[in-house]
Amino acid sequence: MNESVQKLRQFVIEYGLPKTDMALFGIKCLYCGKSDRIRQLEIPDELHEKMDSKDMKRYSDLWKRLTQSGDSLGVCKFCQNLLKLYLEKGKAEALYKGGEIMQVEVLGPGCKRCDDLYENTVAAASEFDPSVDIAVKKVKDINYFAKMGVFMTPGLVIEGKVVSVGKVLTVEEIKEKIKESM
Numbered sequence: 001m002n003e004s005v006q007k008l009r010q011f012v013i014e015y016g017l018p019k020t021d022m023a024l025f026g027i028k029c030l031y032c033g034k035s036d037r038i039r040q041l042e043i044p045d046e047l048h049e050k051m052d053s054k055d056m057k058r059y060s061d062l063w064k065r066l067t068q069s070g071d072s073l074g075v076c077k078f079c080q081n082l083l084k085l086y087l088e089k090g091k092a093e094a095l096y097k098g099g100e101i102m103q104v105e106v107l108g109p110g111c112k113r114c115d116d117l118y119e120n121t122v123a124a125a126s127e128f129d130p131s132v133d134i135a136v137k138k139v140k141d142i143n144y145f146a147k148m149g150v151f152m153t154p155g156l157v158i159e160g161k162v163v164s165v166g167k168v169l170t171v172e173e174i175k176e177k178i179k180e181s182m
C-alpha cells in the first residue's frame with residue numbers, strides 16, 4: 001500500500017469518515033468480501049464545515065492524489081480498507097495497484113465455527129501495518145475443500161497453502177500464521 005493510501009486510511013479512521021452512514025449495497029469489498037459495508041467517502045468540499053482548515057487541506061491533497069476525475073473513494077466499515085469506487089458500474093477496485101495482496105481463505109460450509117474463524121482472521125489481518133495488504137475470503141465450495149485436502153472444516157489457507165484444518169484459531173494464532181507466510 002503506498003504512502004498516500006496509508007495516510008488517508010489513518011485520517012479516515014481518526015475522523016470516523018464518512019460522516020454520513022449510507023450503505024452502498026451490492027458493492028463487494030475486495031478485502032473481506034462483505035457487500036453491505038462499503039461507504040462512500042465525502043468529497044472534500046462536503047466536509048468544509050466539519051473539519052478545521054489544516055486537516056481539510058490534508059484531506060483534499062490526499063483525495064486529489066488518489067482520484068482521477070469521475071471516480072470516487074470508499075471505505076469498508078468492516079475491515080477499514082479503502083477502495084476506489086465506480087458507482088455506475090457498481091464495483092470497487094483496489095486503490096493501490098502494483099503491490100501484491102496476500103490471499104487468505106477461510107474454508108467452511110457456513111457453520112458457526114467457520115464464521116468464528118473468518119471473524120478472527122479478518123481481525124488478525126487488520127492488526128497488521130497498513131503497508132501489508134491482506135485479502136480475506138470465505139470459501140464455501142466443497143470441491144475446493146477436497147482439492148485442497150481439507151476434510152475437516154474450518155480450514156485456513158494462506159497463499160494457496162493449507163495452514164490449519166478443523167480448528168478455530170485465535171486472532172494471535174492467525175497473526176503468527178500470516179507472519180510465517182510473509
Ligand SMILES: [Zn+2]
Pocket residue numbers: 029030031032033034037076077078079080081
Ligand atoms: Zn472489507
